[in-house]
Amino acid sequence: MTARLVTIGPSHYCEKARWALDRAGIGYRESVYLPMLHWGASLPLGSRTVPVLVHGATKLTESSAIVAFADERLPAEKKLYPSDVHARAEVLALEKKLDDELGPLTRRLAYCMLVPRPALFAKVFDASAPPLQQRLFRRGHGLLRGAMGRAFKVSPKAEARLLTKLHALFEEIALTLGDKPFLVGDSFSAADLTFAALTTPVLLPDEFRLGGVTHHDLPDDMRATIDAARETRAGRHALAMYASHRH
Numbered sequence: 001m002t003a004r005l006v007t008i009g010p011s012h013y014c015e016k017a018r019w020a021l022d023r024a025g026i027g028y029r030e031s032v033y034l035p036m037l038h039w040g041a042s043l044p045l046g047s048r049t050v051p052v053l054v055h056g057a058t059k060l061t062e063s064s065a066i067v068a069f070a071d072e073r074l075p076a077e078k079k080l081y082p083s084d085v086h087a088r089a090e091v092l093a094l095e096k097k098l099d100d101e102l103g104p105l106t107r108r109l110a111y112c113m114l115v116p117r118p119a120l121f122a123k124v125f126d127a128s129a130p131p132l133q134q135r136l137f138r139r140g141h142g143l144l145r146g147a148m149g150r151a152f153k154v155s156p157k158a159e160a161r162l163l164t165k166l167h168a169l170f171e172e173i174a175l176t177l178g179d180k181p182f183l184v185g186d187s188f189s190a191a192d193l194t195f196a197a198l199t200t201p202v203l204l205p206d207e208f209r210l211g212g213v214t215h216h217d218l219p220d221d222m223r224a225t226i227d228a229a230r231e232t233r234a235g236r237h238a239l240a241m242y243a244s245h246r247h
């Protein structure tokens, strides 16, 4: 049975869901929407946000539920949640903290960087939209950019504050990691997957495209900010998880 995954293409929570489904080899058809147009598909499925996974009678409206769904279909050696009760609780707690804190932070920071750069903003979303939405977007991307700027209260001050918060959160992750290769225990888990996926808007790992934009497409000033985050202990961890565990 082929599942349907409703997404906003560049969304990092959607990337988290795709990663888990790909790891489990679960076939899915992705229905990609531009922000706000996604409500046309997600609201009838009972969710304001994406990802939403529909698999037969199962409907999942949280990325963490989609990861758990994928995990049930993974063989023991590839499981994303450890069988040990304490390690499992640690993974679940980290996943929740990252979903609640890191996801909103990196998304708003990305909008702070993209909204003042119209060409880059257009490139991110244009490539991710299916043909009909693309035509709408090409006429009205200024409207979407304005709406996102207001929704995420984009400003240089907010960008500076969010960058400070990002580096503080990265410090916490670096402390959790120490010199270990994984966040919990000695294998790749949902905590590493969630951390790496939710950093995509601000690290742009080489294996990932933010819509139509890769690390190489970034203007110099923005690339400098992203490279500084990439070079931290936590940033290097996210990139290593992409390099070794994404595809």
Ligand SMILES: N[C@@H](CCC(=O)N[C@@H](CS)C(=O)NCC(=O)O)C(=O)O
Pocket (backbone or CB within 6 Å): 008, 011, 012, 013, 014, 048, 049, 050, 051, 061, 062, 063, 064, 099, 107
């Ligand atoms: N807790 C949700 C968060 C998902 C989320 O915030 N998705 C964003 C895209 S990055 C969204 O759909 N935003 C649209 C909206 O809030 O209307 C999850 O983990 O699935």
